[in-house]
Amino acid sequence: MDGVLTVAFLKAAIIAGTPLLFATVGEIITEKVGNLNLGVEGMMLMGAVIGFQVAHVTSNPLLALIAAALAGAIGALIFAFLTVSLRANQVVTGLALTIFGTGFSSFMGKGLVGIKLSDEFSASFTSIKIPGLGDIPVIGEILFNHDILVYLGYLTAILIGLYMYNTRKGLNLRAVGENPAAADAASVRITAYKYGHILLGGALCGLGGAYLSLVQVPVWQENITAGRGWIAVALVIFAAWNPYKALIGSYFFGGLDIIGFRLQGTGIQISQYFVDMLPYLMTIFVLVIVSLKKDRKNAPPKALSEPYFREER
């Protein structure tokens, strides 16, 4: 595997894993508050198309990113309203959101297909070498010589991790997902917590989609996420609902995503289409492994996908 596991490959794996990381962390925080939102793919697509549209019109990277996060959050708001306030079935509502987001992005992106973002815009996302860390041999090049969003990805995963495990609010958030009745009795505002974190999760999914359309690809193509939202949902299980582990999972799957190009480079005779199956096959494999070694530490939040109704306590 010497020909494959090069510095350039591992660096590219980090880039390919970044959209997955944003989406996975977003879904972790959503599920931790007790809501299983299967609309990740839809929210990513909404963020991707709106971010691209804004970038195309304004050439302003910050505006584009904010718009993408908002688009994801709006998708999440639909989900939150239906599942939290109206107690609709979370699985079906999430699927509906994915169908909606897919339709929405293909609708909005119809006139954008094939358009490339300006060089001026893309210049905002050139690699920045972090002084000091970036000079470490090998590791510095792989981890600390990237565009600003990759760093934002590291930061997001770490901050969300600190928030979840080291703050009062984070404790409340986990309580809502594990035992909402108890949290309610301790006067945690269930509805506010649910809405807040579902929206935050959606915004992160939107950002993940935008990373694809603004930085990784920078040309609009229909269905640009190609199932990455679903891989993110699986990664949540792989990471055992832990944002730090999501870092490892996302970059690992990022690597699988691009391994095809590398294998071709080394002259290994295997059809591109089989290599393309790898991330999906691996996802199934990982899920089976995770379900084989079930233990309390890796279990989902207890009240996941159950609506909370105070009068039914």
Place this chain on the structure above:
Amino acid sequence: MQFRVVKKPEISQKQYFLIMLAAITLALLTSGLFILLLGFNPLGVYASMIQGAFGSAYRIEQTIVAAVPLIIISLGVAIAFKMKFWNIGGEGQVIMGAFFASFLALNYQHLSRPLLLLLMVVAGFIGGALWGLIPAFLKAKWDTNETIVTLMLNYIALKWVTYLQYGPWKDPASLGFPKIANFTENAILPKLFGVHIGWVIALILVVIMYIFMNYSKKGFEIAVLGESINTARYAGINIFRTILFTMFLSGGLCGLAGMIQASAVINTLSVEVAGGVGFTAIITAWLGALKPHWIVVVSVLFAAMVQGGSYIQTAFGISAASASIIQAMILFFVLGSDFFTKYKVVIGSSLPADRKGAK
């Protein structure tokens, strides 16, 4: 002023119907607003959609052709959903069914038409059923999350057919164009009243599934398992076998739909054979309340929306994707409306009179 939510007693069939109707109306109003924002007259657009779906004999035929796979896949998905097994792999099961059927169609052309078609039907069913058994086995054995496994299998099935189409099955006669050879006449389903006989198969399946779900022991066991795994265990239902059987049936129906699409609609195997219908069927199955007769109604309406959607694309230049937005919108509203069938919102924060003493 505060709002409180309280449980409602069971509501009548008529009330339920009215709430649904209100939800669909609201969905159309919201979509209309969206169309208005795009600068079109919503009434004009809706009228053209109806025109595009039912405006002529040919268009009605096309709508029925689009409804056939929706009905069959929805039936397949519905039986799994009844068990609360979230099979969102309809798309992949359709593709694998089409693949199995196509294998026969391309290699056994010398067989007589009835025999070949019959074998293709069986092969299509088995192809989808086997693809459905994979997540079923994983779920039954290790409780592996079926939502994600079925979804991943969609992508794998799609890549597999892409491989065939661009590789070993590519038609040498197509001058390098990546296309699998068209089926010969004896591998194509015949027509009845202008539409391929898939519609007859669909209606027969609706009746069979209605009886199966409502009057058979197995159908009852599936429903019990869906309600509560503990109840099912207590009642002595073999959970492992029930999950496998249900997904064999669910995937098989989807695979059969794949055979029909390959044989009667595109006359070959291609990456487009499912074309998202496996996902739309999830909506139609849910909106049809997992009941076969309602599934027929919803599927025809959705097929009409798809046909109407592609018509307004040519008439108004509105993307055909607008149809899927309207579909999702209807689903959102119906999902939300379910709340009003179970609860009512009352104004004021005090407890209702009958519970004041209790607290």
